[in-house]
Amino acid sequence: MDTKLAGSGSRELVLKTWNDSGCHTHLVGCNATRQALLIDPKAGKRAVYDKALADWGLTLAAVVDTHTHADHLSDSAAWIRRGVRCHMGQATGCQRAVTRMREGDTIEVGRLRFHVLEVPGHTPDSIALAGHGVVFTGDTLLVGGLARADFHGSDPARLFTSVTTKLMTLADSTLVLPGHGYQDVLFSTIGTERAKNQALQHTDGDAYAAALRAVAGAGNSPDVDATLALNVAADPALPDTPVAVAACCSMGAAPLAGHKVREQPCEVLAPTLAQHAAQRTWIDVRDPWELATDGRLPGIENFPLSELGFALERLRAHPPEVLSCKSGVRSATAVKTLVYLDVLRDPISMAGGFGRWKAAGLPVA
Numbered sequence: 001m002d003t004k005l006a007g008s009g010s011r012e013l014v015l016k017t018w019n020d021s022g023c024h025t026h027l028v029g030c031n032a033t034r035q036a037l038l039i040d041p042k043a044g045k046r047a048v049y050d051k052a053l054a055d056w057g058l059t060l061a062a063v064v065d066t067h068t069h070a071d072h073l074s075d076s077a078a079w080i081r082r083g084v085r086c087h088m089g090q091a092t093g094c095q096r097a098v099t100r101m102r103e104g105d106t107i108e109v110g111r112l113r114f115h116v117l118e119v120p121g122h123t124p125d126s127i128a129l130a131g132h133g134v135v136f137t138g139d140t141l142l143v144g145g146l147a148r149a150d151f152h153g154s155d156p157a158r159l160f161t162s163v164t165t166k167l168m169t170l171a172d173s174t175l176v177l178p179g180h181g182y183q184d185v186l187f188s189t190i191g192t193e194r195a196k197n198q199a200l201q202h203t204d205g206d207a208y209a210a211a212l213r214a215v216a217g218a219g220n221s222p223d224v225d226a227t228l229a230l231n232v233a234a235d236p237a238l239p240d241t242p243v244a245v246a247a248c249c250s251m252g253a254a255p256l257a258g259h260k261v262r263e264q265p266c267e268v269l270a271p272t273l274a275q276h277a278a279q280r281t282w283i284d285v286r287d288p289w290e291l292a293t294d295g296r297l298p299g300i301e302n303f304p305l306s307e308l309g310f311a312l313e314r315l316r317a318h319p320p321e322v323l324s325c326k327s328g329v330r331s332a333t334a335v336k337t338l339v340y341l342d343v344l345r346d347p348i349s350m351a352g353g354f355g356r357w358k359a360a361g362l363p364v365a
């Protein structure tokens with residue numbers, strides 16, 4: 001298939017984010033060279049990543065673990081075994097053959113260059129990657145809050161300072177791609193977090209730490225300790241099947257103002273398709289290769305969910321009224337994300353998605 005995918009346009013990078021029980025993995029590819037970087041891969045998901053690389057026409061050049069994870073098993077050892085270079089922060093205790101990155105270092109993949117920011121606090125070895133209008137924040141700045149800071153080695157005041165003195169100096173338009181999302185908002189922007197993130201309203205790190213003491217976390221459970229031990233081991237034997245997440249990595253985040261997604265089934269929306277197509281007020285958020293293999297809604301534009309952040313100006317200027325995907329899950333996530341970002345007000349998510357549309361015998365291009 002054509003590897004210059006429709007959703008990628010002429011941008012420098014392509015992006016795919018997976019949300020697995022609130023745990024994010026990001027695949028970022030160089031549109032020109034088709035080299036790719038995988039950020040925070042999880043054990044048991046290699047087939048998923050391999051398929052995505054093939055679908056995008058990408059070759060994996062490097063892996064990053066943004067920190068030593070306490071909540072899930074990293075798959076970096078398997079990628080190192082496959083000859084892929086792996087990067088972590090210089091303070092890591094990981095015994096694998098990882099390249100240890102310091103503040104100001106860059107990670108280059110094809111023509112992409114990401115600057116390493118050392119952002120300790122959640123863990124001593126946390127790093128973030130900034131470049132090309134995005135920042136991969138790992139477990140530091142999350143949507144609407146900060147990551148947990150009650151594990152052994154955590155330091156809430158340091159976390160607050162890392163976020164406010166490094167991440168929050170980035171441009172307001174910078175897309176925030178966090179390591180976790182427990183409230184079905186996939187990404188944010190620095191400007192939105194500056195305005196809405198309650199954790200950032202504290203005056204300084206000490207005030208944030210004092211506030212957290214009032215909601216003391218559980219600290220290291222036996223599950224967390226077992227996960228940490230495997231994640232620093234040189235070459236652990238891990239199953240290549242999905243492994244349950246051991247802990248939540250968010251703490252102190254106020255629940256986001258919940259948006260109740262308005263849903264309508266395809267049978268109700270079908271008579272309006274031609275009108276929406278003519279007015280460009282319906283978007284399909286599936287990945288481009290799904291349209292190529294499964295079919296598409298006649299006349300409807302494609303904006304993949306993972307890449308909606310690159311289209312915020314277009315979506316603001318020309319707001320879609322209906323969003324659809326394959327089953328209705330991703331279009332609901334897209335609605336929640338775009339409403340949180342104040343890009344859309346109250347669009348409709350098509351319940352049952354394109355799968356139900358096709359099964360109902362409705363027109364397919």
Ligand SMILES: [Fe+2]
Binds near residue numbers: 122139
């Ligand atoms: Fe974490």
